[in-house]
Ligand SMILES: Nc1ncnc2c1ncn2[C@@H]1O[C@H](COP(=O)(O)OP(=O)(O)OP(=O)(O)O)[C@@H](O)[C@H]1O
């Protein structure tokens with residue numbers, strides 16, 4: 603889906619790289635690392651929102667995937683109702699037609715917001731706002747969904763529900779997911795693969811394929827616990843070396 607080759611990003615100082623990574627189609631990949639390690643920069647580079655200082659980014663068959671971005675706060679415009687927030691990117695790219703309206707209504711229903719189309723953001727809970735943001739990204743995207751610490755402001759129960767809904771969306775829509783989080787347990791629970799970035803400039807410290815036994819409640823298994831412990835130890839060790 604996506605290949606990043608020798609990617610380096612500098613602002614006044616180096617912040618990321620060199621990074622060499624290939625993201626496979628239909629995979630669910632999480633990126634973890636300390637604050638300032640370059641996780642958001644990595645996502646912005648992958649999405650083309652910003653450009654790299656050196657190195658190259660290429661896409662499968664040279665076709666840029668359709669991407670949707672979900673940020674930490676749901677980034678809804680308060681003066682627009684739910685459906686108009688979902689339609690905003692289509693408006694900006696002048697693809698605001700009956701198909702995108704139908705798609706938006708459809709996605710709002712799929713994220714559990716049927717009947718809320720005309721509500722305004724201040725009438726929604728934090729979890730509902732995040733659902734609008736996911737619907738908006740899916741209307742835009744469809745190939746690659748990039749999420750930057752999307753659920754960290756939510757309470758535990760809402761967060762868990764959204765995590766499971768995200769997994770369901772990933773499984774049923776054949777999309778690729780790049781997920782940035784601070785939480786090791788969340789990364790291991792959700793992903794097929796977890797990439798750990800070092801403290802800035804971020805390079806890849808670990809690239810772990812997550813082993814899951816789908817027959818069991820994954821979080822109760824010794825595999826889950828040992829993989830969380832392994833990644834936590836890497837982060838702790840990195841923290842000590844700062
Ligand atoms: N637009 C910018 N201009 C200058 N420096 C920037 C810019 N964006 C990010 N940085 C710097 O790049 C480094 C990495 O930032 P980034 O936001 O990618 O980190 P992060 O891992 O997402 O952190 P957090 O977990 O706190 O969100 C930081 O030192 C930050 O100050």
Ligand SMILES: [Mg+2]
Nearest residue numbers: 641642643750
């Ligand atoms: Mg960030």
